[in-house]
Amino acid sequence: MPAEETSPAVVLRARDYAESDRIVTLLTRDYGKLGGIAKGAKASRHRFERKLEPFSHVMVHFRRRPHGQLVFITRAEAADLLQFRIEDELGRIALGTYMLELTDTLTVESGDATDAYQTLVSALGVLSEHSAQTAIRQAFELRALRWAGFGLEFAQCRVCANQADTEAVYFVVGRGGVVCARCRSGVPEAAIRLRMESAAALARLGAMALEEVSGATSAGADGALAIARFLNSIVDRKLRTADFLDSILSGGT
Numbered sequence: 001m002p003a004e005e006t007s008p009a010v011v012l013r014a015r016d017y018a019e020s021d022r023i024v025t026l027l028t029r030d031y032g033k034l035g036g037i038a039k040g041a042k043a044s045r046h047r048f049e050r051k052l053e054p055f056s057h058v059m060v061h062f063r064r065r066p067h068g069q070l071v072f073i074t075r076a077e078a079a080d081l082l083q084f085r086i087e088d089e090l091g092r093i094a095l096g097t098y099m100l101e102l103t104d105t106l107t108v109e110s111g112d113a114t115d116a117y118q119t120l121v122s123a124l125g126v127l128s129e130h131s132a133q134t135a136i137r138q139a140f141e142l143r144a145l146r147w148a149g150f151g152l153e154f155a156q157c158r159v160c161a162n163q164a165d166t167e168a169v170y171f172v173v174g175r176g177g178v179v180c181a182r183c184r185s186g187v188p189e190a191a192i193r194l195r196m197e198s199a200a201a202l203a204r205l206g207a208m209a210l211e212e213v214s215g216a217t218s219a220g221a222d223g224a225l226a227i228a229r230f231l232n233s234i235v236d237r238k239l240r241t242a243d244f245l246d247s248i249l250s251g252g253t
């Protein structure tokens, strides 16, 4: 029998299977994203002290199967892991489920995901302490894109590297960043005009620790559009949770 492996993990997705099993998608700290089956999860309080639900933060014990795609989850416990408080408020649920979906979308099974795990844990921890805010969303999106390999540039022009001093810059999806007004005419691609305040807000949010983001100035609709267009360019489907989150946050945070 393969040896038992252990890692902290956040449950990204979960569903019932057969009479008493759960099938879950886990983002583990040490082994990347894993699909697993927890036999008897609904009946065994002993082995599954923590329910395996989205947002559960657990120490998961599992064995790999030689030919199966799903690992066998043998136990899941809270240990001393930070527990998230998401599900008592609609805005938190909307932003939290969006974070889970975006993380799931940008990670591949078996790839290294330590950065993704740390970012998700920090972001859900911040969300547990604050109401949902556009600043938290945007800071998380920029970080998620960064660990996925797409560090977006908002502070300086992608062409001439000068810090823009005009009233607007232009976000070009294919360049993953902004160009300044002077360089814009030499760049053939379509671009989204960003007010300097929005570009500066995104540059700041991208550089701040997540723990300090609550209450920070967020980018306006132009900045949100730039991020959304970039996400659309690398994800081949619209995120299920994005519209709901947009409708919640448009209430004016």
Ligand SMILES: [Zn+2]
Residues within 6 Å of the ligand: 157, 158, 159, 160, 161, 162, 179, 180, 181, 182, 183
């Ligand atoms: Zn330039």
